[in-house]
Amino acid sequence: MFKVLTRASVRLVERYLPDPFIFVLLLTVVAGTAAVVGEKNSPIQVIRMWGNGFWSLLTFAMQMLLVLLTGHMLANTPIVKRWLAALARLARSAGAAIVLVTVVSLVASWINWGFGLVVGALFAKQLASQVRVDYRLLVASAYSGFLVWHGGLASSIALTIATPGHFSANKIGVISTSETIFSVFNIAIVLALFVAVPLINRLMLPSEKESVYVNPAQLETEETEHDDTSNRPADRLENSKLISWLLGAAGLAYMFDYFVVRSGSLNLNVINFSFLFLALILHGTPRRILRSLDAAIKGGAGIVIQFPFYAGIMAIMIESGLATSLSEWFVSFSTPTTLPFWSFLSAGLVNIFVPSGGGQWAVQSPVVISAAQALGADIPRVAMAVAWGDSWTNMLQPFWALPVLAIAGLKAKDIMGFCLIQLFVSGILISIGLTWL
Template sequence: MTSNAPKVAEARDSGGGETWLARLALRFTAFSQKWLPDAFGFVLIGTFVVLALGLVSGEALLGTPDDPEASSGFGLVDAWGKGFWSLIEFTLQMAIIVIAGYAVAISPPVGRLITWLAALPRTPRGAITFTAAVAMLTAYVNWAFGLVFTAILAKEIARRLPGVDYRAIGAMAFLGLGTVWAQGLSGSAALQVASTASSPAAVQEIIAEGRGSGVIPLTDTIFLWQGIVATAVIFVVALAMAWFLAPSPERAMTAERLGIDLGPAPGTRRSDDRRSRPGEWVEFSPTLTILLFALGVWYLARHFAQAEGNPLNALDLNTINLILILLALILHWRPVHLARAFKEGTPAASGVLLQFPLYGGIFGMIAFTGLHKTIADWLVSVSSEYFYPALISVYSCVLGVFVPSGGGKWVIEAPYVLGAANELQVNQGWMVVVYDLSEASANLLQPFWMLPTLAILGLKARDIMGYTFAMFLALFPTVVVLVTLLAQTLPFP
């Protein structure tokens, strides 16, 4: 008793004490671990929730339009089938992002960076807050790399620092996708409307009705001072929540207590990495690695130089994947090491490969029927100029639970969100910001984007959703207030 008391007191004095928010998060986590299904269960339930919603709103169960190229007029069953493979390219892109991001993160140079960063936090609470900050900063730069990098960082922190709640730090590793990613440099909606090459013609026409031009430059979306202020406030609120949500070391569920093997440290080389026969020269020589890297960089330089307008407009998922593969190639130096890293990272993409087509089916039931218009028309009918940003914020968040694709969902929403903005005289660029912040909040409520993080950490969705739900209760009301108040400082268009 006597020997333990100073340690407990020391833990509390160093930031290990437990707040009422931490106790609330633990209760949410206990509930989610007992009652919530895994991520695959979410998509199964979501499929039939949307199907029921469509039937209640009057959508036909069966039916196909006469035009085989039509994207509307389908019955719910046929829309589900049409949508099932509609995300197949996106599925492969996401699988490669996960695997290539994993390969970059476990390379020796990045592994050393992660090891150095993992040594910085000194207390469990500090570690959880630090992980939240890294998750948001890296997601702002690039959500794909940040998702994988921070998951591996969280795993290494848990290995080095006793008493860290593995569920809490896992939730914080995902935080960037639930907060600032869409307002960052890889935000899908802002990049789409900034380029005529990536924005649908119908959307460009609606934009031109209010602006005279069919594009909205990044200076009028993610680089608006109002958008930067809103993003900064969300960042600060999320950090404060991370600090207060951290459970005390006495109540922490560590990786060891959860029965999770943390494996080797990132960047660890195996002792058998030696050539055993002359035919293996290609796999072990860095010569072709250097040449292929130079070829890729040459292409990327031309690709960005030829981009229309801002070079950032050339930054799409395919470009991001190529950059990640080239980085993994040069950082692993020898082809054999890169091949092994890709093989080890492939299991982390299994959830993506299984579940994304099912989310495509949900997307189809909303996008290829009149369901999305029914909901949107109702929202616009009860809105006004002042409350329109708040109403669309709520709508985008709710829809994001069922269609968790920032870029794909924006294609659905953009025509009526921007069209109604024209009618109500609300700034179009600001509505992109509203969409970005609100759509990101939805990621805290459903496990679609959690899959890569969960796979790397060895956790289930129900292990971290108590913490992400507690985050949502603080962050989303903040988003709604910010987008409403700051909208009043912006002129139309």
């Protein structure tokens, strides 16, 4: 029965889910229409909101592009290839490969979402080169680990409200991560997903007849090329190990200062910095890392073109009042017990249009905080409900899958059918944890 449901979900998504670029264009139309009809904004007002916000995610778009590029470059170094290959050898069957890539992705995503996206995708490619397994499900399993990021160490909402002077501090004060990330209910949700997500992925494994395999030779992202032995000064510089090692040593010194001396935490900039300078050292020469960059950058087109459209949608949702209205409607019929559940659902819906944890909390926090205070509900639990809602519908919204898909060389329709099953199962588990634990 489970395989029948999976087969139906995969076929439904393959048939009806458009390319992520078409998806974001349709979301733009839906958000704009809703802002005019539901919030009584004039068409020109909505167009202005959209246009003014169109370029507001340029910094973030560059960060995400660098997640893809630096991850590719690091993975293409000889030593990392050997490490991934050694870890992949632990999987002796298709089922073991599915479980292993899911667990690795869950752990990495719990540590940091950017780290999880890159590691999961790269490990999936390595497994596919060594184990005969349905490549679509393998990559979907790598992406499914992303479910837990907002319940982990890099949870933007939990870290925001734990920071002195945050924008809601005058209403709720500073809430320690012991009440959010490390609370009993949140740890229980994370543990439940660590068990359920690999199990569900394993149960979705198609039969031999229905599986889609990939030729391991097609997974190579970098052509074999010998270094130029010309004696031109320019060629000697490009092949200089001294330059790579000097700059790499400077990068390692900064990382030591950041993590050890200053006790810094993981964030997207630090991950990109670490990946880049480790790749510079491990590739050995500037020419090799540039060759790796040429191979990696081919998959970044989707990120470059789609992020501005999502920035425009976010601007419409926030400035028109549409996101606030959606949140207010969900909490209007809540009780102290059910408020986390309805906040979770509302956050899941808003996340489809505003796929940004920090941005979503800025939109929804005034509504859910006021409701929690009026009802006497548990504010840390409600905050984590918004966080989990933001993570949850990433199994439906292909925005965050873009780096994974670019690394793996697949389309959204190839994996989202499997992710849809995870959406329903994880939604039940998270709802139980938020409401009754």
